[in-house]
Amino acid sequence: MSDRDGDSALLGPADVRRLAADLGIRPTKKLGQNFVHDPNTVRRTVAAARLTPDDVVVEVGPGLGSLTLALLPACRAVHAVEVDPVLAGQLPRTVERRAPGLSGRLHVIEDDAVRISADRFPEKPTALVANLPYNVSVPVVLHLLAELPTLNKALVMVQAEVADRMAAGPGSKVYGVPSVKIAWYATAKRVATVPRTVFWPVPNVDSALVLLERHDEPRANRKEVFRLVDAAFAQRRKTLRAALAGWAGSAERAAELLTAAGIDPGSRGERLTVDDFSTVVAAAAR
Known part of the structure; x- marks a missing residue:
């Protein structure tokens, strides 16, 4: 050297x-x-x-x-x-x-x-x-x-x-x-x-x-989680029930999936962790 x-x-x-x-x-x-x-x-x-x-x-x-x-x-x-x-x-x-x-x-x-x-x-x-x-x-x-x-x-x-x-x-x-x-x-x-x-x-x-x-990645489909994240923040002032209507097929279906994941449909994307988003995707896959 x-x-x-x-x-x-x-x-x-x-x-x-x-x-x-x-x-x-x-x-x-x-x-x-x-x-x-x-x-x-x-x-x-x-x-x-x-x-x-x-x-x-x-x-x-x-x-x-x-x-x-x-x-x-x-x-x-x-x-x-x-x-x-x-x-x-x-x-x-x-x-x-x-x-x-x-x-x-x-x-x-x-x-x-x-x-x-x-x-x-x-x-x-x-x-x-x-x-x-x-x-x-x-x-x-x-x-x-x-x-x-x-x-x-x-x-x-x-x-x-x-x-x-x-x-x-x-x-x-x-x-x-x-x-x-x-x-x-x-x-x-x-x-x-x-x-x-x-x-x-x-x-x-x-x-x-x-x-x-x-760190270890969540046990979920990454592409689907990222699609969900994009939808949740596309209109950040909307509740998740409304923001995820397109992703889930309807606002009612979005509310069902959020409730099944233990998440308040009236909350907003800025409150969710990456694990929360992964849990919603897992609920949709069931």
Whole structure:
């Protein structure tokens, strides 16, 4: 390992801008690109991920490599999923230049993280650590948790409001579809706020880190539970009896199923846990 394989390998603001200029890249809103340029932020992110030397990490949207360079010393391998072909091609060269002793741990996959399949990974990932594009953060997390059952933890940097929704519990004003679907797979906790000033370009919102720890999934049909969740929150001001009429076939049938599951038909979706939704689906299957 060279003497550049530690903190000195990390990218600072001048490094990020120079790399982007060399590649002729301007960050785009379409791809949700906001590059982290603060070494302290990526150090804290990696520390919060609680990685072990045996972890195989998926990083989504590595961009210019700021987080990648901090991840490589902390785990056995990093599988970086990058949809931009220019960035995907540059990342191995950046790692080879700045941390040559760790370059063998990097595997770049040029693909869309919202659609990537498990067979694209040369080994089974155990952790997800990523600064996620704001516009696809929840779909990416849900897709990877479903597609990669070996992922046992995740640490994602997302828009602060999205972080609150991901980690919200029943009864919260921001509890909704993302909260319930994330809870199907994992326990979510917001662990830190990330100021907008550590990004280039500077976004108009703050970010936050969310830690996910996987748990056993409910014993129910996931697709049907997710359909039920979507219906329950499509018109969140309506009672469940009314909101689930389309899903159940009628308001009367919805009330019957809710009562059979031990749930008040006059309550609203924001009061139900993922287990409650699973119980309603189980009642419908009987």
